Amino acid sequence: MSIRRLPEKLVNRIAAGEVVERPAAALKELVENAIDAGATRISVRIAEGGILRLEVEDDGCGMTAADMALALERHATSKLPDDAIEDVTTLGFRGEALPSIASVARLTLESRVVGGDGWKRIVDNGAVVAEGPAALGKGTRVLVEDLFARVPARRKFLRSGRSEYAACLDVIRRLAMARPDVGFTVEHDGRRVLDVQSGQDRLARVAALTQRELAANSIGVDLDRGEVHLGGVISLPTYNRGIADHQYLFVNGRPVKDRLLVGALRGAYADLLARDRHPVVALFLDVPTSEVDVNVHPAKTEVRFRDPQLIRGMIVGGLRRALDEHGFRSVQRPAEAAAAVWQQEPVAPAPTLFAAHLPHPHAPATHLFGADGDTATMALLRDRVVDFAPPPGALSPEALPMGRAEAATAPAPQAAEHPLGIARGQIARTYIVAEAEDGLVIVDQHAAHERLVLEQLRRGMSGQRVPSQGLLLPEVVELDEPACDRVEAATAELAALGVEVERFGPAAVMVRATPAMLGAVDCQKLVTDIADDLAGYDAALGLNEKLELVAATMACHGSVRAGRTLNVAEMNALLRQMEITPHSGQCNHGRPTWVKLAMDDVEKLFGRK
Structure with a gap:
């Protein structure tokens, strides 16, 4: 042709x-x-x-x-x-x-x-x-x-x-x-x-175009590195979505959908969100025009950076630093959904216990109240003895469930001194109820402790070796040969996390020690889960990123389980540790570890407001 x-x-x-x-x-x-x-x-x-x-x-x-x-x-x-x-x-x-x-x-x-x-x-x-x-x-x-x-x-x-x-x-x-x-x-x-409208600030514009709640559940980002500036807003890890349709990325004011930026964003939230959850972000990257090529795609939705590693490191580091600075903060949005499911019992008319002793309702007022006003009525009420009879089938007062009060060993701390308040009890052996100065705090004890353990393990990965507890009798865990190879290749890194393993034949590994903070754990399940994590992300992530996932798995094994009864001292100790631990507002899967019901909402439930 x-x-x-x-x-x-x-x-x-x-x-x-x-x-x-x-x-x-x-x-x-x-x-x-x-x-x-x-x-x-x-x-x-x-x-x-x-x-x-x-x-x-x-x-x-x-x-x-x-x-x-x-x-x-x-x-x-x-x-x-x-x-x-x-x-x-x-x-x-x-x-x-x-x-x-x-x-x-x-x-x-x-x-x-x-x-x-x-x-x-x-x-x-x-x-x-x-x-x-x-x-x-x-x-x-x-x-x-x-x-x-x-x-x-x-x-x-x-x-x-x-x-x-x-x-x-x-x-x-x-x-x-x-x-x-x-x-x-x-x-x-x-x-x-x-x-x-024109003239809005950046946070107000982003919230108006996404969701109004983002303004109360977001963190500002403002970072300079040389001539490169990174700004915008990112959501708390607990404020997330099932799809990545609310991730807005801009380079020099141009909306882009760049793989480098999306990958950096995923890396910043790596151990803060479940694998199928995505944050809500609006990031604005300003780069000198000589350092970026915007003419690589007909629709100009992709860009190419002269120094991509600088950009990726800036995004991961900047977002991490912003999230770390907000410590235990968690998304607070229970009032609309949670308050709606609280039940208010119907109020029945109060029974007139003394009706039989009162004069006829159409009697003159002087007969009703007596010669000196309401003195006669008050005397009638004072002399009337009311015998309470429980309804048929009800428990006797002696058989009713009673609350248990423990003797105080120290003066109770003041709720105003602690953001998460003071523990007042435990519900369903899963949730800690605490009283804060401005509301009622409910904590998921398993999710909260899981995050605390993970942060301790992460410190071990940064050079502070995690203390290990040697097993009295080493335990042999059987795996397939490729899984054993992966575990053996990460032996030194696992040792920094407190897990001491060695190869024991072609299809088994021997566990000699586990992290002391985990207490008694199921070595078989722990090592199997570690091997699965090392395999599932072998091609996509580097070793350090894979170990972040391994640490999250180990934290889940060693956290306080739902269903365990805690005493008041243990509950307060957990609250105090949450207040000083980064990211303690969300568990390793991106769910909130605590929610707060404001006193205004409590009063609305009882019709006081």
Whole structure:
């Protein structure tokens, strides 16, 4: 087959396929153009997920009629003043968006500059069909209709209107999050679904675009390393989601979905979340333009860093430091869900025990109260003896369950001196109930102690060897040969964690010591779980990261189990240790270790407020 030059119309459609594969991609290009034009307010209107109609209106600088004609030509742009493409600071710069969209849809472009007249130009699938004056304020309005209507091969691969709408909304959220100085409104099928005002601070904008509770359950990040700055907000580990759809990453104000950044984020939360849970984050990375290449993907969603290890280390270290500084803090959101399930017993009318001794209800008041007011009634109540008879089938008072009080060996501490309060009891041999100055604290004893043990093991991994307890009789654990090989290869690292093992034949290992803090453990199950952890992540993680998972497994084996009765001293000791241990607000699987019911909520349950 001979080589031929493709016609211009076909070239435009091929370029459109690279940049505009769905309505959300077209919307992204149009909104980026509006932002680059200096808009302070952007309005978006969508119909049927953008397949039928997309409209973007802004109050930016606008274009003259001549600029509009040039903007609809390929490779024409105002965003590259010179040939230094590596120094680009705008969101878009390729100069293909408008002509590409116009080649696969009906595009109406209207614009006006300050002091000039408005102009309109209509392009239908690559052909200019009309142009003339237009009435509008300063700025630009772009209308895209019937996307891919004449390209059925592409239109049939579009998803449902709801799916395309969700993708469009995600695009707007990311761009609005990157620019809190710009106001955004979005309407879908005539219904307003998003409205954020300009001039918001970063945390308020992120919370408005994700979930309102994030503001109370997040941590601020602000870190500089040379010319690189990392800022944003990250959620507490206990405030997480089942999918990673609420992770917003930005490089120099550009929304990206970069594998390096996602991997660094996963590493920062490695031992703080279960493997199927994901944090809610909005991270803004500012890097000198000479240190990052944004021109490696047609949609500009991926970037390439000159020093990727610096960026990864900065994200992992910065997020870890921010999480460490918040110690035992945990997500606090039980009031709405938990308070709703508390039961309030119906109040029956109080029985009138002395009704038989009172005069007739229609008797004169002097007969009811006596000559001197209520003296007669009070005397009647004082002289009346009421015998209480329990209802049939009820237990006698002697058989009722009684609370047990222990003699105090020391003055009870003051709740105001401790954030997690003072232990007052234990429920179901699982939950510690404590009284804090500002509410009622409930602690999951197993989850809390599991985190405390893990933090001690992690200190052992950082060079402070974990004390071990030698076994009176070494225990032999049988495993398959590959599992034994993995355990043997990590012998030195396991010894730092307090587990002393050695090879005992081709298909067994001998356990000589276990961490003293774990107490009596099932060596067979412990070593089997360690081998499974070393195998499950062998290819994806380095040894240190795998040992983090091993430490989490060991912590679960050695923590205080649910169902164990604790005395008051043990409960208070656990609370005090939680207050000084990093990350004690969540267990090793990302679940909260304690929740607080504020005194206001308690009073609402009893109708006091």
